[in-house]
Every structure is written in C-alpha cells, then in structure tokens.
Amino acid sequence: MFKKILLLLIVFLxxxxxxxxxxxxxxxKTFKKSDKVDIQKVEFKNxxxxxxxxxxxxxxxxxxxxxxxxxxxxxxxxxxxxASGLYAQTLAQKGFITLAFxxxxxxxxxxxxxxxxxxxxxxxxFSAAVDYLSNRNDAAxxxxxxxxxxxxxxxxxxxxxxxxRIKATVTSTMYDMSRVNANxxxxxxxxxxxxxxxxxxxxxRTKDFKNGTYAKGSGLPAxxxxxxxxxxxxxxxxxxxxxxxxxxxxxxxxxxxxxxPLSFINMRILTKSDEIQSAVLIMHGENAHSKYFxxxxxxxxxxxxxxxxxxxxxxxxxxxDNLDKIPFDKIEQFFKTYLKEDK
Numbered sequence: 001m002f003k004k005i006l007l008l009l010i011v012f013l014x015x016x017x018x019x020x021x022x023x024x025x026x027x028x029k030t031f032k033k034s035d036k037v038d039i040q041k042v043e044f045k046n047x048x049x050x051x052x053x054x055x056x057x058x059x060x061x062x063x064x065x066x067x068x069x070x071x072x073x074x075x076x077x078x079x080x081x082x083a084s085g086l087y088a089q090t091l092a093q094k095g096f097i098t099l100a101f102x103x104x105x106x107x108x109x110x111x112x113x114x115x116x117x118x119x120x121x122x123x124x125x126f127s128a129a130v131d132y133l134s135n136r137n138d139a140a141x142x143x144x145x146x147x148x149x150x151x152x153x154x155x156x157x158x159x160x161x162x163x164x165r166i167k168a169t170v171t172s173t174m175y176d177m178s179r180v181n182a183n184x185x186x187x188x189x190x191x192x193x194x195x196x197x198x199x200x201x202x203x204x205r206t207k208d209f210k211n212g213t214y215a216k217g218s219g220l221p222a223x224x225x226x227x228x229x230x231x232x233x234x235x236x237x238x239x240x241x242x243x244x245x246x247x248x249x250x251x252x253x254x255x256x257x258x259x260x261p262l263s264f265i266n267m268r269i270l271t272k273s274d275e276i277q278s279a280v281l282i283m284h285g286e287n288a289h290s291k292y293f294x295x296x297x298x299x300x301x302x303x304x305x306x307x308x309x310x311x312x313x314x315x316x317x318x319x320x321d322n323l324d325k326i327p328f329d330k331i332e333q334f335f336k337t338y339l340k341e342d343k
Contacts, residue, residue: 046128054101057092068143068339071129076151077251126159168338181264216255285314
C-alpha cells in the first residue's frame with residue numbers, strides 16, 4: 001500500500017526580452033502585501049520561444065545605482081503568487097530586484113500542452129529569467145543570482161552548472177526531480193518497477209494521441225483520510241487550505257499530465273553540478289522527508305563557496321512560507337557576499 005501511495009505521489013509531482021510591463025492592481029498572492037516594494041507584471045521569452053510571466057519586485061526609494069537581482073521559481077507545481085512570490089517580496093525589502101516567475105506550461109506563462117514539465121525547458125526558464133534581468137536598466141548584469149524552491153531548487157542548481165552569468169544560487173527544500181521520478185521516493189523503485197512504470201506511461205501516450213487530449217495524473221486528495229504519509233499531509237496543509245491555496249497552482253487546483261515523468265526518468269539533471277564554480281547555498285529542513293536530495297547534491301559540489309544549511313525542527317513545507325523557519329537574514333548575507341562586482 002505504501003509503495004502504491006509513493007507511485008501516485010510521483011505522478012502527482014510531475015503528472016529574454018521584455019514585452020509588457022504594468023503595475024499589478026489586484027492583490028492575488030497568498031501572502032501579505034508589503035508597502036516597501038513596487039511590483040510590476042512582466043513578460044519575456046525563453047530560448048524555445050515560450051512566453052514566461054513574472055512578478056518583478058523593486059525596492060521603493062532605491063538608489064540610482066544598478067541593484068543585484070535574483071530570479072526565483074518554485075515549488076514544483078506552484079505559481080509565483082505562492083512561495084516564490086513571498087521569497088521575492090521579502091528579498092526585495094532587503095535591497096534586491098527580484099523576479100518570481102511562472103515556469104513554462106504553468107500559471108500565467110504560456111506553452112502547450114498545459115501542466116507538463118521538462119528537465120531541459122524548466123532549467124532554461126531560469127536562464128531566460130537571467131536574460132531578462134541582465135537587460136534591465138536598474139539591474140546589474142554581473143550581479144545576478146537564482147533561488148529555487150522544491151523541484152525548482154534542482155533546476156536552479158542545474159542552471160548554475162550551465163549558465164556562467166549566475167553568480168550565486170540558493171536552493172530551498174530541494175527536490176531532484178529526475179531522481180524521484182526514476183527511482184521513486186527514498187530510491188524505492190528498482191529497474192523492474194521502473195520498466196513497468198514506463199510501459200504504463202507509454203501506453204498512455206498512445207491513448208492520448210488517439211483521444212487528442214492529455215490524461216491527468218493523480219494529484220493531492222480532495223480530502224485526507226488520515227492514513228497518508230506525514231509529508232502528504234504537509235503538502236495538503238499548504239496547497240489545499242487558505243494558507244497557500246491558489247486557483248492557478250497545479251498542486252492546489254489541478255493535476256500534472258500523467259506522462260510528464262518520462263523525460264525525467266531518462267534525462268538526469270545535476271550531472272555536471274560538480275563543475276559549478278559560483279557560490280551555492282543549499283537549505284533544507286531537519287525533519288523534511290526530502291532532506292536526502294539536498295544532502296546528496298551538496299556532497300557532489302566542489303569549492304570553498306558552497307554551504308549546506310540544515311534548519312532545525314523544519315519540515316519540507318515550512319520552507320515555503322514559515323517566516324520563523326526560513327532564514328532570510330542568512331539568504332540576504334549570502335547574496336550580498338557573492339553578488340559583487342567581478343574582479
């Protein structure tokens with residue numbers, strides 16, 4: 001029964017030039033609005049021509065100097081009005097220009113079919129955000145960092161291995177989406193089980209083509225039975241309650257396409273993470289079910305500018321929005337240390 005729940009959860013998890021800028025008028029976020037920042041809705045294209053939509057947070061009364069900038073995305077299946085927006089607003093209050101964006105195929109960003117994920121395209125989304133920030137008159141192109149939450153922590157780290165413009169990367173409560181889709185939670189899926197999963201998903205591809213639609217995977221339950229693993233309860237408490245619910249969020253109000261895991265099973269992210277020369281801060285909760293993703297990713301990193309921070313008494317979703325657990329002062333210090341002028 002437990003393995004069946006884990007398989008369903010895997011399906012749930014997966015299942016630059018500016019075009020417009022406008023002030024956001026209606027507050028549609030899951031967190032309280034700050035009076036210390038200005039917000040603009042922006043659009044920009046990634047390398048595949050997909051238009052991404054983001055919220056740009058700019059400190060009020062900022063100096064005339066170009067500011068360091070941070071591109072932020074995640075969690076996996078969330079939208080910019082949830083955790084990434086909270087991080088963006090909080091860091092903008094600390095003096096950074098921040099961009100919380102919806103990844104391709106999700107939220108307000110474009111791309112068809114909807115609710116699909118890609119190890120390549122979602123990594124590219126971070127670089128597209130860097131494209132955009134690098135060309136703003138108020139952002140310093142040589143002072144750009146990234147911050148990825150949950151599954152987008154893995155993509156942010158993957159982008160840092162490729163994109164030398166990224167000077168510093170923070171991952172929060174990171175997932176390695178390739179690993180979890182190929183190996184299951186806690187690496188519980190063996191080769192035989194993986195083959196059976198691939199058969200099911202490829203059979204579904206045939207049906208999808210015939211039907212002209214994309215079948216949806218299993219998402220979070222509409223109601224808990226009490227028998228779910230604790231981390232499922234934690235997800236539910238964030239995505240399905242007033243705490244973090246948002247209508248455009250896949251995890252709150254939808255389902256990933258069932259066949260999305262296929263590309264992650266066969267295409268591994270983080271293969272070159274040992275070549276990252278820029279600074280990396282990896283943060284994870286002490287009590288998070290997903291902590292092993294961050295611990296193992298950190299073991300592969302090289303250099304004196306890499307750090308693993310385990311946060312006491314925090315679970316996976318605490319680092320989405322719990323201001324008593326998210327170490328924003330540490331994140332501020334990290335970015336101010338490493339987003340400096342090139343020597």
